[in-house]
Amino acid sequence: MLLLNENDLRSVLNYKNVLEALESGFVGYKRKGKFPLRINIESEENNSNVLFMPSSFLDYSGVKIVSLCENNPSIGLPYTRGIFVLTSLKDGKPLCVMDGTYLTYLRTATTSLLASKYLSNKNPNSLGIIGTGKIGTMSIEAHLSYYEIDIIYAFDKLEKSLDTFIQKFGEDNSIQIISCKDGNQVVSNSDIVITATTSTFPVFNSRSVNEGTHINGIGAYRKNMQEIPEGLIIRSKIFVDTLEGAISEPGDIVIPLENGLVSKEDITEISDVILKGFSRKESDITFFKSVGFSLEDIVTAELAYREATKNGIGFEVDM
């Protein structure tokens, strides 16, 4: 059995090969894999949850095991940790245990790039980011790996997080980084916007968003979180990774649905766009809500396993 830690994953995965894996994964995944509902085990005493997300794709089966501990941040431990276990469906061998936290960050960041690739106007030259934590930062990195970007507009309510972000990308002299005073300044200047917060209220005003903007909402994953104004939901063409997840989990979709502002029929799965295309008008505002989908994990995990095996990366143990 092969073990792949974060460093191993970094050495075999990049935004380019993950983008390709996700792209081919979303094509025909309903024929090629199985994606049962995840199981959540809660520990009331420990104020924690463990989620089990099994899936299969082609000749592999996998499960991501993710823990969420409310008490952790206050004692200096990460809120969420995880591993992914890959098993062969050909001969049943447990193939690989890999870091599930980095896997999740990487596939989420790259899924936002996938959405931008299929939904945004061509040749964007400005990016916007609201929420400059790890996942927001990686999503910007993913976009920079694919687009020629001149300018990034960034905002985070935590000054320290924003400073770290500006320092990181400021090292690249070909890109100008604008530290913004709020989310409105970000969205009003950016061709592609990424929101990556856990906010329970909108992080910008709908009227600040110009026609032609594409927005990736990759934060606000719970029902009580809502980072996108409902006014923008009404103005947008809406896309999601899975309809099943989108209508049951994130406030940005669930609340407008409950309020009758949109209906399920207004929401398109990204796989349909990849398969059938989407004819965008220049003036369209497009909104992609990333909910997280076990398909994204297993195709990324398969890629990591194949590449690591091919290149002798990771640590092989006898199990």
Added chain:
Amino acid sequence: MLLLNENDLRSVLNYKNVLEALESGFVGYKRKGKFPLRINIESEENNSNVLFMPSSFLDYSGVKIVSLCENNPSIGLPYTRGIFVLTSLKDGKPLCVMDGTYLTYLRTATTSLLASKYLSNKNPNSLGIIGTGKIGTMSIEAHLSYYEIDIIYAFDKLEKSLDTFIQKFGEDNSIQIISCKDGNQVVSNSDIVITATTSTFPVFNSRSVNEGTHINGIGAYRKNMQEIPEGLIIRSKIFVDTLEGAISEPGDIVIPLENGLVSKEDITEISDVILKGFSRKESDITFFKSVGFSLEDIVTAELAYREATKNGIGFEVDM
């Protein structure tokens, strides 16, 4: 994260400490843990399945990942393989990945001993085994670790398997091993009988079973398998590890239920016996059907992890 392979598990687990862990596990498990229904992912193309069995107990959560590959035996690979992943519910850390195959054998063998301890007549001196494969053999070992046994009656339709069994236990001069010509010879001579086959028809006749016998049925785990004659089911007091599993999976319970020979009310969970006791009449025939229960896995896995950590066993990796 700690890795424990079969050898590591052998060095920290034994029938005695697993018996104690199971015993305390079955007491109050409904308050102390969660045992969601398992998820099965089937691969029609590969003729294989992967089962995901999540659970929690006290401050631990775990999942057993077990593959079943129909094509494997014909190419010299094991039909089933598995691993168990243990996570802390206190701080969410992935604690341990361990061999799930040996874990399953050991907890199943020891659960049969647990059943015998609570259900059989006192001071048995003869054991019977029908089906001398790995799990049957370990179940006999478990009983020998606890009882003073003079004689073992053994039968397997595969001569080679029976020979291996007789050779193994024949080394101990204090025990007589009788190679039997069929299952009837086994059951008619044994105080405690273990059946561990995948037979689709009864492996002995009910009339061969003497009053006072205790039988552990630990094979025949599928609906189409039935190793115990229905005539014996009628004569027996029936016990199971979980009612939920027993009435939906193994033919030995499901088929008599469907035929109206017994009802759910005739079946007692072993946890109730441990908690409230069971006043056996000398002449009672008792039958324990082992279905397999994720509680048995997680308490054994917790024990293995704690003992390994305490004794510096296993291989620690940075994940």
